């Protein structure tokens with residue numbers, strides 16, 4: 580049941596159009612780069628990236644059935660179908676590919692919505708999904724620029740762009756994304772506060 584990296588690549592790529600696989604290759608590359616820059620394990624980041632969109636092109640009925648029949652987060656079914664494939668992908672990773680690493684499974688599960696208390700791997704996969712080299716949407720350059728400052732700033736810019744589009748289109752907003760964004764803003768503020776409360780001498784040291 581355990582799949583090697585090569586088996587995963589073969590199986591996942593067979594389940595989507597070539598264009599989407601190109602996107603996945605881009606997410607793999609960006610996830611590795613972000614992991615190296617921000618101190619995560621690039622091997623695990625890449626594995627999560629390989630699998631993250633495995634269910635993206637499944638018929639929506641099949642996605643809904645996996646969620647409903649396996650006691651997954653059925654609240655998702657109250658929101659637009661593009662939100663579902665992450666939950667299904669996490670299920671596939673665990674039960675079809677035999678991935679046991681909880682953080683990899685969660686990074687797949689939360690790559691679209693984010694969540695409160697995102698792990699380092701959650702942040703990397705979610706941000707890589709926004710900024711991979713093939714992405715071209717209004718605002719992507721700002722997200723790429725912020726991603727160079729910190730994972731949190733990159734993700735806030737990413738969620739901002741998603742929320743803006745949803746508001747403009749009059750679509751529903753999955754509340755977990757709002758919670759994720761609030762949490763990231765607080766993390767940034769706390770880091771800034773910690774930085775400012777350091778004694779001046781320490782800042783100047785060296």
Ligand SMILES: [Fe+2]
Nearest residue numbers: 631632635691
């Ligand atoms: Fe996705």
Ligand SMILES: [Fe+2]
Nearest residue numbers: 606631632708
């Ligand atoms: Fe994706």
